[in-house]
Amino acid sequence: MVEYRTDADGTRRRVHREYVDVVCRFRAGGEIEPVAVQWRDGRTFRVDEVLEPGEFGARTRGRSQARYRVRFGGHETDLWLERTDPVPSMQEPERLRWWVFAYDLTRPGHAPDGGGQTATRQPRASQPGAT
Numbered sequence: 593m594v595e596y597r598t599d600a601d602g603t604r605r606r607v608h609r610e611y612v613d614v615v616c617r618f619r620a621g622g623e624i625e626p627v628a629v630q631w632r633d634g635r636t637f638r639v640d641e642v643l644e645p646g647e648f649g650a651r652t653r654g655r656s657q658a659r660y661r662v663r664f665g666g667h668e669t670d671l672w673l674e675r676t677d678p679v680p681s682m683q684e685p686e687r688l689r690w691w692v693f694a695y696d697l698t699r700p701g702h703a704p705d706g707g708g709q710t711a712t713r714q715p716r717a718s719q720p721g722a723t
Contacts, residue, residue, distance in 0.1 A: 597693060610694035614671070626660055626671055626690070637664040646673055654679075669693075 597607045613630040623645065630636040639662050646658030654677040662671050669692060676687040 595693075597695075606696040607693040608696055609672075609691045611689055611691045614690040624673065626662060629662075629664060629671065629690075629692075639664045643668065646671075648673075648675060651677070 595607050596604050598604050610632070612632070614626050615628040615630075617625040617627050619625060625642055625645070626639050628636055628638050641663045642660060643663060644659070644661035646660040648656045648658045650656065656675050658673045658675075660671045660673065662669060672691050674687075674689045674691060676689070678684060678686045
């Protein structure tokens with residue numbers, strides 16, 4: 593499934609789920625608190641603050657998700673915890689996985705506008721023949 597998000601500056605960009613490693617603290621009251629996030633390339637960021645703790649929503653297709661609003665590296669983002677139900681017939685246990693929305697590498701002007709049409713690509717001023 594292809595998803596699109598709108599940046600703070602209004603630019604619409606295609607995103608995908610990027611599963612990440614997360615170090616967590618499990619509180620005595622049962623709360624899960626993310627402490628650090630590690631990207632696939634090995635970079636690790638300490639979570640400076642959990643702005644909104646996550647709560648699991650309704651279960652859909654055998655999975656539910658909790659959204660944590662966090663700040664790290666001077667940047668606010670959503671960190672998602674996905675819980676997948678066990679599948680006893682396939683001997684699969686319950687799984688917990690963390691993910692973030694990551695931007696796809698698409699060229700400017702190639703993301704659909706809100707109406708389902710592909711946006712027209714505008715030539716850059718540095719290209720020959722650009723107006």
